[in-house]
Amino acid sequence: MTTPLPRSSGAVRAAGAALVAVALAASTAPAASATTTARDNSGQVQYVDCGAASGTESGSRNQPWRTLDQVNRLNLKTGSSILLKRGSRCTGTLAPQGTGQPGKPMVIGAYGRGAKPVIDGGGNAETLLLKNTQWVEAKDLEITNSGNPGRNKRGVRVQLQDFGTGTHYRLTGLDIHDIRGDDTKGTEGSAGILFSVTGSKKPTKFDDVEVSGNTVTTVDREGIYFASTWNNRPVHGDYDPDGPAYLPSTRVVVRGNTLKDLGGDGIVITATDKTLVEHNRLDGFQRRSAGYNAGMWPWNADNTLFQYNEVSGGETTRDGMAYDIDEGTFGTVFQYNVSHDNAGGFFLVCTATGRLADAVIRYNISRNDHYRGIETCSGSFDRVRAHNNTIYIGEGITQTVINENTTNKHDITFTNNIVVKEGTGTATFNLKNNAVTLAHNTLANVHSTPGNPGGTTTDPRLTDPTGALPDGLRLRSGSPALRAGTPVPGSPRRDLYGNPVGNPPNMGAYQGRGVAGPLRPTAMADAGNAS
Numbered sequence: 001m002t003t004p005l006p007r008s009s010g011a012v013r014a015a016g017a018a019l020v021a022v023a024l025a026a027s028t029a030p031a032a033s034a035t036t037t038a039r040d041n042s043g044q045v046q047y048v049d050c051g052a053a054s055g056t057e058s059g060s061r062n063q064p065w066r067t068l069d070q071v072n073r074l075n076l077k078t079g080s081s082i083l084l085k086r087g088s089r090c091t092g093t094l095a096p097q098g099t100g101q102p103g104k105p106m107v108i109g110a111y112g113r114g115a116k117p118v119i120d121g122g123g124n125a126e127t128l129l130l131k132n133t134q135w136v137e138a139k140d141l142e143i144t145n146s147g148n149p150g151r152n153k154r155g156v157r158v159q160l161q162d163f164g165t166g167t168h169y170r171l172t173g174l175d176i177h178d179i180r181g182d183d184t185k186g187t188e189g190s191a192g193i194l195f196s197v198t199g200s201k202k203p204t205k206f207d208d209v210e211v212s213g214n215t216v217t218t219v220d221r222e223g224i225y226f227a228s229t230w231n232n233r234p235v236h237g238d239y240d241p242d243g244p245a246y247l248p249s250t251r252v253v254v255r256g257n258t259l260k261d262l263g264g265d266g267i268v269i270t271a272t273d274k275t276l277v278e279h280n281r282l283d284g285f286q287r288r289s290a291g292y293n294a295g296m297w298p299w300n301a302d303n304t305l306f307q308y309n310e311v312s313g314g315e316t317t318r319d320g321m322a323y324d325i326d327e328g329t330f331g332t333v334f335q336y337n338v339s340h341d342n343a344g345g346f347f348l349v350c351t352a353t354g355r356l357a358d359a360v361i362r363y364n365i366s367r368n369d370h371y372r373g374i375e376t377c378s379g380s381f382d383r384v385r386a387h388n389n390t391i392y393i394g395e396g397i398t399q400t401v402i403n404e405n406t407t408n409k410h411d412i413t414f415t416n417n418i419v420v421k422e423g424t425g426t427a428t429f430n431l432k433n434n435a436v437t438l439a440h441n442t443l444a445n446v447h448s449t450p451g452n453p454g455g456t457t458t459d460p461r462l463t464d465p466t467g468a469l470p471d472g473l474r475l476r477s478g479s480p481a482l483r484a485g486t487p488v489p490g491s492p493r494r495d496l497y498g499n500p501v502g503n504p505p506n507m508g509a510y511q512g513r514g515v516a517g518p519l520r521p522t523a524m525a526d527a528g529n530a531s
Helices: 010-015 066-071 523-531
Strands: 043-048 080-087 090-091 106-111 118-120 126-129 136-140 142-145 154-162 163-172 175-180 191-198 205-212 216-219 222-228 249-254 259-264 265-268 275-276 280-285 296-301 304-309 310-314 321-325 333-335 338-341 346-351 357-364 363-365 369-375 380-387 390-391 397-402 412-416 418-421 426-431 438-439 442-444
Touching: 043 066, 066 390, 080 275, 118 126, 126 136, 126 142, 142 154, 142 265, 154 163, 154 175, 154 205, 175 191, 191 205, 191 216, 216 222, 222 249, 222 259, 249 265, 321 338, 321 369, 346 380, 346 390, 369 412, 390 397
Parallel strands: 043 080, 080 106, 090 118, 106 136, 118 142, 126 154, 136 163, 142 175, 154 191, 163 205, 175 216, 191 222, 205 249, 216 259, 222 265, 249 275, 259 280, 265 296, 275 304, 280 310, 296 321, 304 333, 310 338, 321 346, 333 357, 338 363, 346 369, 357 380, 363 390, 369 397, 380 412, 390 418, 397 426, 412 438, 418 442
Antiparallel strands: none
């Protein structure tokens, strides 16, 4: 159980300015009882009640459509709305033919009172398909598709094919569950939510996308996935010099979503620039896939910011870690995130056959992640900076804090971090090519440690790690880690908790003054020494 992580101000994204404490995912989810309102005096509101008695059907509130196929055949006017009756259930694919315009989006939502209307894909490939449209908003729906398990399928697919730039997409308050697809990913993969750019004739991308306040539960393979055929540049191993050139989607925000019980990955960002992924909660992933999957990560994307997310319950060591900075990415920042109880560990930094550079891992907390803290894989990368993270490894857990599984060229600095190992099991380093530079870290009860100038092995006196995160891993009064770090250029002004970063900073993620407690149980004997 965790306490909500604070919400950042817009300035944090630009310059690491002060955060504002706000609740996590639930704060962005629309109320279950909310009713979409829309004017129907122009004939542009189409009402749907799949449980209505037979009779005349015109799409009015008194004579609603009774099947999704009737709606799909309509040539909707620009800015039309499609409203499904609350408490009703429709089976099949909803694939409306229409669009919106600035200030008048096409809205797909609910009317009446009661539970969200259900769209059951009935085993089809798509449940809600929004293809070659823009200025569209879908909200307050329940979407499921458990039929024909193992078939390639999606809960919601937003697709642009040889379209150009599509603008303004909003997916909010959707409850997506039991999308039992196959084990594929990509532009045609199985997912709860898939933004998919396809085709090769006309340069195409998304612009102005918000995916917020949704739940995605029991889905195979992907949770929320962005993919594009317009992704070819030589910094990744799948580069096709004859394929569609790189054209990243822009102004993408993935915020306040809750994901559980996923067959593969949680949130994957590809072929975008300056995407923001924040305040999402993921619990349970890599549960049914035969491939390699992680919690949240970018691939072939630039300047992606992941912050205030929480990831747990990753299964297997094929990858199974919470976060990943993958190949073809530049300017990635992971800050203010929490990771715990993942079988595959905390972090992967992986280039395979491509390149990555200028990545930052800072002010994050890892508790009881197994197997590895930070792992590298084949390929080379430059300028990866891991600083001011707190890694706690408790009873019965063995972890390789940094595991280099290749001798290829790497450039990692590991600065001002706290690593504490307690109980049975071990914490070690496995470095192969002297490319990891350590300085000013606390490495308590960690073995096989490399040189660590300015560092210490002294107990940092953390507060109770069994409590709610992130509060459970702050520094006690009298901690030797207080103001024992070294300034890191480009650091944000504030830490995960909203405390200002001092000069010099504390070691670890917590940058405030020492707190009174409670102590972690194994350190109770030291309580009398606290100032």
